[in-house]
Amino acid sequence: METSPPNPSDPTTLEKITTLLKTKKDDTSRFVGLALLKSVLDNSSGLRSDPAIITQLWRSISPKFLDRLLRSGGGKGDDNAKNMLSLAVSVLHTFAVLLPEEEKGDERAVDRIEGLVEALVPSTGETTPLILQTLLTLVSLPPGALKFDNLADLSPLTEIAPSHPMTLDILFYAWLTVMPSKLSSPSPSTTSDFALKISTTIRSLTSSFSNTDAVTLLTFLAHFLRHIPPLILSHLTPPDPCPPPVWVMSSISHIHALCLARPTPAARSAYTILSASLVQANYSYAKILFGPTAIPSDEQKPSSYLLLTLLLIDIRSTLPSLLTKLNSPSYPVDALRVSSALELIPAWVSTVLGNVDEDEENSLATLPIPPDLLLKLRTQITETLSLALEYIRDRWDFSVSGVQGLDPAYRSKEAELPSGEKRLTLTWDSSYSAVGDGGGGAGGRPDIVVASALKALAAWTSEDDESPLRRELSGIVDVLAELYGASSCCCCCCCCCSSDSSCTVASLSPASPAQHRVVEMGGTTETKPEEEEGGNSEGREGGNATAAQSAARELRSRSQPLDPRPVILACLQVLTYTSSLEPDAGGISLLNEHNIFFIISNDMLNILTRCAEYLSSSSSSSSSENRRPPEPHDTLASSLEYAPQPLSFLRTLLQMHADAGFQVPEVWLDFATKFAGWGGAGTAIADCPRKEMGAMVVPLLLETVADSLHLCADLLEKLPPGVRKRYVHTATALSGIGRWVVRQCQGATDNGKTRGEAEDAVQRLQGAGS
Template identity: 45%
Template structure:
C-alpha cells in the first residue's frame, strides 16, 4: 500500500489527536486541529465514506469557533494573510462537511445557521474560495430548514453583487425561494416583497452585461413561483424587457437567442396583461423602431430552421433543450398574434402596414412548415411513415413478457415526450390553431385539413396536456373550407365533439361552458354549410340535449346561459336541415327542447337582444314540433 495511505491504527490515532486539538480551549490548537482534519479528510477516501465517523468529527467542531474564523477572516486586520487563511480554512471545512454529512445532520441548526456568515463573507473571499462558499450555501438552502434561514437574511447584497460573475449565486436564490414555498404561508407577503426587491437589485447588477445568465435564471424561476410569492406588478419588468430588446438587436449567439426566447415566454405566462404592451409595442413610430418585430422574425426563422431536423433528435439528449426553446418560441408567437389582433382594432396600431405584410407572410410560411412537422411527427408515432394509414400497421411484436410494440410505429422513448405528452406539440398546435382561426388563408387551411385525424385523437386523449381548446380553435378555421368539413366528418370529429358537448351539458361544469361554446361554433359551421339534408347521426345530439335540466331556482352564470343558448341554436339548425319524416321520428325530443327554450327564457330577462334571439329559436322549434 502506498505510503500516503494511513493504516487503520494511524488513522485512529490521527482522529484522536484531531479531536483533542478541537476540544482545546485556545484558538491556536483548534485552528491546527481544523487544518489537520481537513488534510486527513482530503487524503483518506475510506474515512470520507464512513458516515458515523464523519458525524462524530463534525460533533467535535465548535460552531462558534467556525463563526469566529469567518468573521475574523472577513475583517482586514493587521495580518491580511492570516485573515485570509482563517477564512479559507473555515469555508473549506464547512464545504467538506456539507458534502459528506448525511441529510439529517446537514439540515440541523449547527450547519444551516452558518448560512448568514457565509453570505456575509463573500465580498472578502479569494477567487478560489468564493465557489466553495457558494456551493456550500446552495447545498444548505436546497432543503426547507436552510431556505428558512436564508430568507431571514436582511442583506443579500454580497450575493447580488457577485451574481454577474458567479452563476452559483443565482442558483442559491433559485433553490432557497422554491424551497421556501413549502414553509408556512404566514410570511408570504414579506417573502414576496423580498423576492421583488432582490430581482430588481440583480437586474441592476447585470447592467452593462448581456444578462444572458440572469435571463436563463428568471426564465426557469418565474413560472415555478407560486402566485403568493410572484410579485404582482413588479417595477423591474420594463427594465428586464429592455434587456431582452437589447439582446435581440445585438446579433445574439445561440445561447443569447435561447435566453431571450425562454424569458419572453416566461414573462408572457406569468404576466399576461403587463408583458405584451411592453414586449410587442414600439416606443417610437414603427418605421423607426422595429425591435419587437425583429424578435418575432428571429423566432420564426429559428422555428423554420430547426423543425426539419428535430424529429431525428427525438431520442437524443439534446432534444429537451431544443424542444423547450421551440416551445417558448411558439408561445411567444401565439401571444404576439393575439396582441396584434387586439391592437389592429385600436386607433393607433403598433405595426405599420408594410411590416404587417412582411410578418404575415413569414408567419404563414412558418405555420405551413409547422403543419408538415405535425403530420410527420404524428405519422411516426402512430403509423411509422408519412401518409401510412393506421390500418396498415402490422401485428404488434412482443417487446417483453408484459408489453408489445407496433413494429412500424416510432416515438420518443420517454413517456413524457411522446406525441400526446410533448409540450412542443401543444405549443405548435396552439400557434397553428390561432393562425388558422384568425387568418383567412385558404391554402394553409386546406393543408391543415390533413391534420384532422391527429387533432381529433389529441382532443379525445386524457393525458397530462389538454389539447381541447387549441384543437377547437384549429377546427374553427379548418371547417371554413369544404375539404376541412369533410375531414372532420370522415375522421370522427363530429362524434368526439358531440360526446364532449353532451358531457358538458349534463355535468353542468360551469368552467367548461366557454369550451362548449367553441364546440357549438365548429359544429354549427358544419351544419350550416351542409348541402343536403341533415345526417341521421347528427340527430343523436337532439336526443341528448332533450335531457338537459335547467334549474329554476339556482343562479346560473352568464357564460353557462350563453352556452345553453348556443346549443339550442345548434339543435335548431340541425332540425331545420332535417326532412319532415326525420323530424316526426324525433317529435318528442323536439317538444322537450322547446320546453328547455322556455325554461331558459327565464334566465335571460333583461337582455333584450338575447331574448329576441331566443324567441326566434323557440318559435322555429315550435313550428317543427
C-alpha cells in the same frame, strides 16, 4: 522533516480530534482539531461513507466557533484571517456533502447560512466557489430555504452573480423550495411580500448585470418564471393598470440589445425563452416587447421587426432537423426554444392588430411597424408556419403511423448492448414527450412544439383571409381530430383525479432520497438522474436537488394542465371560414369525414356529465354514504368557461352543413338523446350549500345547459318531419330540462339573460316535438 498526516483508521486519532473540538474556551485547540478533521476526511474514503461517524464528528464542532471563523476573514491583508475563513468554509462544504439529509436540515447546519452569505464579501480564490456550493446544498432543503428566505441582505450574492453563475442556482432552488410554504400560509400578505422580495432581488441582479450581455441572467429568468405558480406570479408581474416592474423593462432592453449583437446560440435561446415567459406571465408585456422602439442604426426598422425576424429564422432552421433529435439529449432544449418562438407569433399578431383596432381611421400611423416591413414579415410568417404544418404532419406520422407494413409491437422493443445499456431499436416518438396519443408521457396532450405550432397557426390563419395556410391546414384534420379526442378524455380524467384526495396526496409526496444531482447549466440548474456509484456523493459540486424537485412537482400540481382544445378548435374554425368563402374547398365534407361534430359533441357531453355529478355531490339531500367529493370549483369553472366555444362551433358547423344541402346524420342526434337523460335536472340548486357550490359555478352551469338546449333544438329542427317524429320523447325530456333551468333562475337577477335563453329553448323544443 515532513509531518505525516494522521492515520484515519486509528481510533485514537478520531478520539483526539473529538477532544480538541470539544475543548471549551480554547479556540486554538478547536482550530487544530478542525484542521486535523479536514485532513482526515480528505484522506479517508471509508470514513466519508460512514454516516454515523460523520454525524458524530459534525456534532462535536461548536457552531459558535464556526461562526467566529466565518467572520474572521474581514481583515484586509491578514493572511491568518483568510486561512481561518478558508478552513471553516472547507469543513462546512465537506459536511454539506457527506451528512445525511436530516442532519443537513438541522439547525446546526442551516443556521450557518447567514454567516456563509456574509463571508462572500471577504472571500477570494477557491473559497468563494466552495461557499456557493455549500449554500446550494443547504437551500435545496426546506429548512435551509426558509432560513435563506429570512435573510435581510442578499447583496453579497447579487453583486458577484455576473462572475459566479451558481449564485443564480442558489436563488432558483431557494425560492422554488420555499414556495409551497408561502402558498399554504394563512396570511394573505405572505405571497405578496414574498413576491416583493423576489422582485427586489431580481432588480438588484439586473443592476449587477448592467455592463454585460446578461445572457446568464436572462436564462435564469426564463426558466424561473415558468416554475412560479399563478398566485405568486400575479404579484411578481402585476396586470394593468399597474406599470411593469423595473426588472421587466431592463430584461426587455437586454433582449433588444442581444438582437443587435449577432447573438450566440446561448443568447438566442435566452432571449427567445424569456420573451415567451414574459408574455405568458403577463400578455400586456407583448406591447413592450414588440413596441415601436427603433433600432439605433436604422430609424425605419423597429427592434420588434428584428426580433421577430430572428425568431422566424430560428424556427425555419431548426424544424427540419428536429425530428432526427427526438430522443437525443438536445431535443428538450431545442424543442423549448422553438416552441417559445412559435408562442411569440400570436403575441406579435395581437399587438399589431390591437394597434389597428384602437384607431381604425389612422391605422397605418398607429402600426408599430412600417407597412413595407409588415408585408415582408407576412411572407416570412407564412413560410415559417407552412414548415410548421409539415412538421406536425411528419411528427404525427412518425409517432402514430410509423413505417407502413411494420408490426407496431416492435416499435418500442429494447435491445441490450454489451455494456449493459438498453436502447430502443426502433423509435418514432420522443422519450421526453409523446405527440399526444392519449397515453405515454404526454397524457393525451401534444408536445410543446406541436401545441405552440397549432396556436400560431390558429392565430395567423384567423386573421389573414388570403393566407394559403388555410388550405394547407386541411391536410392535418385527422391529426386535429385525434388530438382533440385524446385531450378531451385527458382533461376529464384529470378533473376526476383532482377531486380524489388520494391522488392529490400522492402527487405531492416527496421523491425517494438522493436520486438526483445538480448540474451547472450556465447560470441555471438542471437536474439529472443520479448514477449508481455505490453509495456516497463524493464528486458532487452542487447540492442535493431532491427537495427542490419535490417542490417543483407540488407547484406544477397547483396549476391547471395545458388544455389544447381551444387551440385545436380555433384551427377547425378556420376550416369553416374557408368553406364559407370557398365552397369548392371541401372543408365541410372533410370535417364530416373525420367525425368532428361527433368528437366535439362528446366532449360537451363529458362536461355536462361532470356538471350533473357536481350537483349531485353538492346536494344536501343526497346520502352522505354515497356522496363523493365534489369536483374542485376551479376545474369545473374552467371547463364551463370553455363550453361556449365548442357549442358555438357545433351550431355553426350544423348550419353550414344544412346550407350545403346535407341531411343531418342521425348519429349527431346522440348528443340530444343522451342529454335528454341528464341527471342534473333532478337537483334543486337552492338545496346546495352556496359555499360548497361556489359563486362562479352556478351561473356558468345554467348558461351552459341553456346553450346546450339550443343546440339540441337546432338538431331537431333540421331533421325531416318524418324523422323528427321519432324524437318526440327526446324533445319532451329536453323541454323538462329547460323548465328546470328557468326555475333555478327565478329570483336571481344575475341569471335574467340565461332564463330568457332557457325559455326560448323550451319553446323551440316544444315546437320541434309537436
